[in-house]
Amino acid sequence: MxxxxxxxxxxxxxxxxxxxxxxxxxxxxxxxxxxxxxxxxxxxxxxxxxxxxxxxxxxxxxxxxxxxxxxxxxxxxxxxxxxxxxxxxxxxxxxxxxxxxxxxxxxxxxxxxxxxxxxxxxxxxxxxxxxxxxxxxxxxxxxxxxxxxxxxxxxxxxxxxxxxxxxxxxxxxxxxxxxxxxxxxxxxxxxxxxxxxxxxxxxxxxxxTSVMTALACQAWSRADYLSRLTTRITALASMAMQGNRGHFDPRLFAAKPHAGQAEAADWIFTDLPEDTDDGVMRLQDRYSIRCAPHVIGVLRDALPWMRRDIENELNSANDNPLIDPDAGWVLHGGHFYGGHIAFVMDAMKTAVANLADLLDRQVALMVDSKFNHGLPQNLSGATAERAMINHGFKAVQIGASAWTAEALKLTMPASVFSRSTECHNQDKVSMGTIAARDCLRVLELSEQVAAAALLAANQGLALRLKTGELAAEALPAPVLAFHQQVSALSALVTEDRPLEADLRATLAAMRAKTWALYA
Missing domain, CATH: 1.10.275.10 (Fumarase/aspartase (N-terminal domain))
Incomplete structure (x- = not known):
């Protein structure tokens, strides 16, 4: 009992x-x-x-x-x-x-x-x-x-x-x-x-400050998961484009010891199959692959202090005046001011938008046969005789670019746009709730970019597996299982088809945190 x-x-x-x-x-x-x-x-x-x-x-x-x-x-x-x-x-x-x-x-x-x-x-x-x-x-x-x-x-x-x-x-x-x-x-x-x-x-x-703080709790949870998913997508994109695993070697990141950056690099390194050193990989991959831990790591390193400030606000008395019945005092102050939440949300939306920009660049590389290291143009899985009329992920890349641009546009900090209100009594205000709403919108758009990048990277990996350039048994078990789960949401694109339903299903799985991503 x-x-x-x-x-x-x-x-x-x-x-x-x-x-x-x-x-x-x-x-x-x-x-x-x-x-x-x-x-x-x-x-x-x-x-x-x-x-x-x-x-x-x-x-x-x-x-x-x-x-x-x-x-x-x-x-x-x-x-x-x-x-x-x-x-x-x-x-x-x-x-x-x-x-x-x-x-x-x-x-x-x-x-x-x-x-x-x-x-x-x-x-x-x-x-x-x-x-x-x-x-x-x-x-x-x-x-x-x-x-x-x-x-x-x-x-x-x-x-x-x-x-x-x-x-x-x-x-x-x-x-x-x-x-x-x-x-x-x-x-x-x-x-x-x-x-x-x-x-x-x-x-x-x-x-x-309870509306802004509530939204900040939701934003933190989504940002944490998106940073993990961006890490996994980067590993898939690297495999799809036959990238260099050495870019993520723990010895390299010991020399620049930002904990979140090293964490992201280690996750990618663990996700990638061991190098075969067969002369296929580039000596240095482009920045959106090689520097991915440095982009993701900014958010990973920020999340702990963001958690601290959000949870401090969450567990605070933040109205006015405050009353202590046991000590017998009433004190008038300004604990309703949402400056900490405003700053966290402004910082978070910038770090999150950078994830969208990173993923957008990865998609652009994967669909372009000049840069994708031998993958078909637009990642089309069509047979050679039908390649002329099939366009694979061409429009998805355009959509990802649009969503990224909108996310980047919204990174203007809200907290610096204080307005004097209420007969100049509220003459310096936090704009914390606007910052939180902006951050959630940036997250929404960035998740859409992530859905596009995930399907593109998964398509690229599927194409490498199909041609035998990469063996399924070479993939770490969590990565192979993840690839199979995503493929169940969106099958290999051979003949052109509308991908909206695939993207929406992927977004739903992402927002439900369907996939366990790293410990």
């Missing part, structure tokens, strides 16, 4: 009195693991003390920003006691002006988990009932409809998080069981009473 309880706990993302990881958020977002508040009494008692402390402070005529004052530039306006209870609902309502596309379901779950974890730090002056209301949304997969656009990233993600606050009180709309429906109707169906917000609770929900 004890083992069963422990296994259930291991399969559940527990919020409260513990550090959440990026993987916790992504697992919850993708529906692999349920989310529950900690049942620990000490955790729940601390949360309760925060709300009670704030109530006592107000009863003794204390002044707390956003509780009995106006918001932002209006912080000098004292709210009469008889209106204090109405103030949080007004905050949620006037911020209901988001536009653009809506966050998809995984991103919305990630937002709920991230905000719940921030409030669970115990410095926000909210009730346990508020945390439980967010938990109810997650447990029932009743997801607020959150527009993507409208946050400058300080004072936090106010506008998008207002849609979370609205869901808790029974307003606006939810996605529930595949349909968009009025929140009040769904809550009634689930027998969940709408929450009546206490004085600081509207501000506590909205005044934080």
């Amino acid at each position: 004890k083992d069963t309880v422990q296994n259930q706990a291991a399969d559940t993302v527990i919020i409260g009195n513990r550090h959440l990881s990026i993987e916790d958020v992504v697992d919850a977002a993708d529906g692999r693991r349920p989310v529950r508040l900690s049942p620990d009494d000490s955790f729940r008692e601390r949360i309760a003390r925060g709300g009670a402390y704030l109530e006592r402070l107000l009863a003794n005529n204390g002044t707390v920003y956003g509780v009995n004052t106006g918001y932002g530039e209006s912080c000098t306006v004292t709210v009469p006691a008889d209106l204090v209870q109405e103030l949080p609902l007004h905050l949620t309502r006037y911020h209901g002006c988001g536009l653009g596309r809506h966050l998809d379901e995984p991103a919305t779950r990630a937002v709920l988990v991230t905000r719940l974890n921030s409030l669970a730090q115990g410095y926000s002056g909210v009730r346990v009932a508020l945390l439980e209301q967010i938990e109810h949304l997650l447990v029932n997969d009743a997801l607020p409809l959150i527009p993507e656009e409208g946050s400058v990233g300080a004072s936090g993600d106010l506008t998008p998080l207002s849609y979370v606050a609205a869901a808790l009180v029974g307003e606006r709309e939810l996605r529930y069981r595949g349909a968009v429906r009025p929140t009040a109707e769904v809550l009634a169906e689930l027998d969940i009473a709408p929450l009546k917000l206490k004085p600081k609770e509207g501000l506590a929900i909205m005044n934080g």
